Amino acid sequence: MSNMSEKDMSEKDVNPFDLPPSPSKEMPNMSPEKLLKKLAFKNIEMVPEKERPQKILKAMEAVLKERRSVATYLDTCTKCGACAERCHFYIGTEDPYNMPAHRVDLFRKVYKKHFTIGGKLLGSFIGAEEMTNEVLEEWRKYFYSCTECRRCSIFCPFGIDTAEITMAAREVMLRVGLGMNYVNKIIANLYGAGNNMGMQELAFWNSVQFCAEEIKDEMGIEVEFPGVKENPEDKMAKPKVGAEILYVPPSADLFVNVDTQIGAMLVFHAAGADYTMSHSASEAADFGIFQDYVDLKEINKRVVDEANRLGVKKVIYGECGHGWRAAKNIIEAWNGPLNFKVEHILEYTERLIREGKIKLDKSRVKEVVTLHDPCNLARGAKLLEPQRYILRHAATNFKEVAPEKSREYTFCCGGGGGLLTEELMDLRMKGGKPAAEAIRDVGAKILAVPCAICKAQFHVLMPYYNLDIEVGGVLDIVGKSIVIEGAKVPEEVEEAMAGKSKCSLCDAEFSSMDKCCEHAEKEHKISKDQCNMACESM
Amino acid sequence: MSVIVTFVGIILPYITIVAFFGGFIYRIKGWLSIPVPMPISVTYPQSRGEQVKNIASAILIFPDLFRKDRNLWFGAWPFHVVLAIIIIGHWRLFMDIPDRILMAIGYTTQGIEHLSSVFGTTVGIIFFIAVLYLLVRRITQVTLRNMSNPADYFVLLWLLGIAATGLTMRFVGLPYTNIATMQNYFWGIFTLHPIAPPTDPIFLTHYLLAQLLLISLPFSKLIHPIGIFFTQGIKHSLVVQKQVR
Ligand code: HEM
Ligand code: SF4
Ligand code: SF4
C-alpha cells in the first residue's frame, strides 16, 4: 500500500453532529433471519433440488470466466502428491478427500466433464464426472472442510492454491442457495448492525468506554477517547471528523478480546496519536472472502466510505487475520484509488517501538510467550516480522514455534475460513490438532495470536487438548509491558511479576519468580532462560 | 506403403504439429482471456537480477520441491533433466545445429556418434528408471493412489513405452536410425513434400506413441510447464528463498 496520495485536510472543523447518516444506518434494524430474507444476498436464489446441477454449471461457467486462478490451477496440477499430507484437516481426519489435490478433484471432475475437450472425449478415464446432486453433497462436505489457509499451496511445486478453488466452489454453491448458515448469519449481522457481533451503535461506544474505564481502574490514567461526546456523561458518541487515523478493530475485540482493544488504545495513547473509531467501520473482518466476491467488496467498501467521510489520512486495521488478507489484497484494487494509507496495527506498533515513540518494559512479562502465525497474515498477507519484533520487545521470554511449523509453514488453527461454528466442532478440533501440538512443544505459558478467529478457536482448542496455556493477542502483551508516564503497573501484571512461585521439582515456595529461578539454577542446574521448566507462578 | 505406415509417418505428423502448437496457443490464449480480479499479494526481491536468478533456479532445479518434498524431488528432478537432454538429443534428427556446435568445440563425426550412443543410452536408461520410480511411488503411496485416476498411471506407462521402444532401437542398433535418413524424412514433412518413413515396427511404435503424447500435451496435466507461469509457483520460490535464512 505504498503510493497512496495524502488527502488535504480542509474539513477539520466540520461539526461532527451534522454529518450525513453513516452507511450502516441505512440498513434497517432487524433480526439476522429477517434481514437474510430481505437482502436475499443479492445473488442468492433458492433453487429446487432438481434444477441444481444445471444451475451449478451456469455458476461454474461464470466463475471460470471471472477468475484466472481457477482454470489455471485445475489444469496445471500434476497430481504429484506434494500437498497431500500438508493439510491440517487431512492430518486430523485422515479422510482422503481432505488431501488438497483430492479436494480440488471434486471440482475438477465436473470441470473436466463439462468444460474441457479431454473430459468430453475420455470421460472417467481422466477422472471426469457429470454434475449431480450427489456430487454436490460431496462439495458441501469437503469445501466446508477447508479453512482456505493455503498451507497446501506453499508445498505445491506450482503453488496451486486450494483456497482459491474452495472460494470458487463456495460461491458457486451459494448461487443455488447452498451457502453456509453461519457465514450468512454473520454477513447479515454486518449489514444489519454494522459488525459481525451484531453490536448496535450504543453498545459499540459503551464497549469502547468500558475499555477506557478499565485502563483508568487498572493504571490510573485517562486515555484519549476515540470519539466525540456532546456531554461527557453521554453514553453515545460520534467519530471524530478529521482525525488522522481511523482504527478498525475486529468487533470481537470489543466483545470478548477486550484486552486486545485495551492494548491498542494504550499504544495510541502512548504515541499521542490523533485517532478515532466509528460504528460504521466497526468491523475489520470481511466474511465475504469466505464465500462471495460481491460481499467481499461491499463489506470492504464500508471501511473505505467511512474513512473518506471522516477524511482520515490513515486506516489502521486491528488484529484480524482474514480481514487483513482481504483488505491488503482488494482495498486498493477494488475500492481504490484511496485517499488514505492503510496499515496493520502490528506494523504501526512495530514502527513506534523502532522509532522510540513508545517504550516497553519487557521485564514485566516473564512467562514464556509464544506466537501462532495466523495463516491469513503469514500466507495471505505476508505479515510476519512485526509481531516478532514486538514480542521480542514486550516479553522477556519469547520462544518461537518450530521453524517447519511457523511463518509461512504455520498450521491453521482449524477454525478459520468461516468454520467457526458449534456445528463443526468435531472437525475443528481434529483440524486444530497439528497447531495445538506445535504450540504445546514450545512449552509456553502464554500464546499470542493476532487474529480474532484464531483466538476464539484456541480458547476451545487448548482445553480440548488439555493444554494450560493462556490465549490472547499480541497487543494484550504490549498492553502489559507498555511504559506510560504517570501510569501504574496493572495489579495483575505486578502480581505475575512479583507473585509467589513454586519450584515444581522440589515444591519449595518463593516470593518471586526471580528468586525461584535463582534457586532452580543453583539447586537443579537449570539455566535461567529455561527457568520455566521448574518454576511456576502460583 | 502400408496404410499404417502412411498414417503414422505421413498423415499423423501434420495432425501432431497442428494439435501441439495450435493446442498450446489455444490454451494460453484461453487463460490469458480470463481476468485476475484478486492478484494475491506477495513480496518480491527488490533487484531485477535477483528476480531473474530466482526464477531461473525455480524452473531449472525445483529448489522449492527439494526443500519441501525431497522424495518427490528425487523422482521429478532427474526425470525432467534427462527429459530435457533427450529433447535436445532429438533435435539432431531435425537439424544440424547440435552437431555443428559439437564440431566447433572439437568433436569429430565419429566422436559425436560415440557420444550419442554412450551418453544417449545412459540418459535413456536413467529416464526409464526415473519414470519407473514415479510409477512405483504412485502405486505404493496411499495418498497418491487415492487421488490418481486411470490417466495418471497411463501417462507414466506411456512414457515407459516410449522409453522402452527408444532404447530397444539403440540396443538393436537399427541402421536407419541414421541421422541423415531421419533429417531427410523430417524435412520432407516440414516442406510439405513428405517421403516414406522407415518402416520398422519398433520405430513406428516409438514414433506413434511420441506423437500421441505430443497431441495430448496441451490438453492434459502435461501443460504444467506453461501453467507454472500462471500459478503462484514461481512467486512462492521468490518469497520463500528470501525468508528461509
Ligand atoms: C517448469 C518447471 C516444471 C516443473 C516444476 C515440473 C514439475 C513436475 C512434477 C512435480 C511432476 C510430477 C511427477 C509425478 O508424477 O509424481 C511432473 C511430471 C511430468 N512433467 Fe514436469 N515440470 C516442469 C516442466 C516440464 C517440462 C518442460 C516438460 C516437458 C514437456 C515436463 C513433462 C513432464 C512429464 C511428461 C511428466 C510426467 C507425467 C506424470 O508424472 O504423470 N515437465 N512435472
Ligand atoms: S487451503 Fe488449507 S484447509 Fe484448504 S486444502 Fe489447503 S491446507 Fe487444507
Ligand atoms: S502439490 Fe500441487 S501439483 Fe502436486 S498434487 Fe498438490 S496441487 Fe497438484
Ligand code: SF4
Ligand atoms: S483463524 Fe487464524 S489460523 Fe485459522 S484460518 Fe484464520 S488466520 Fe488462519
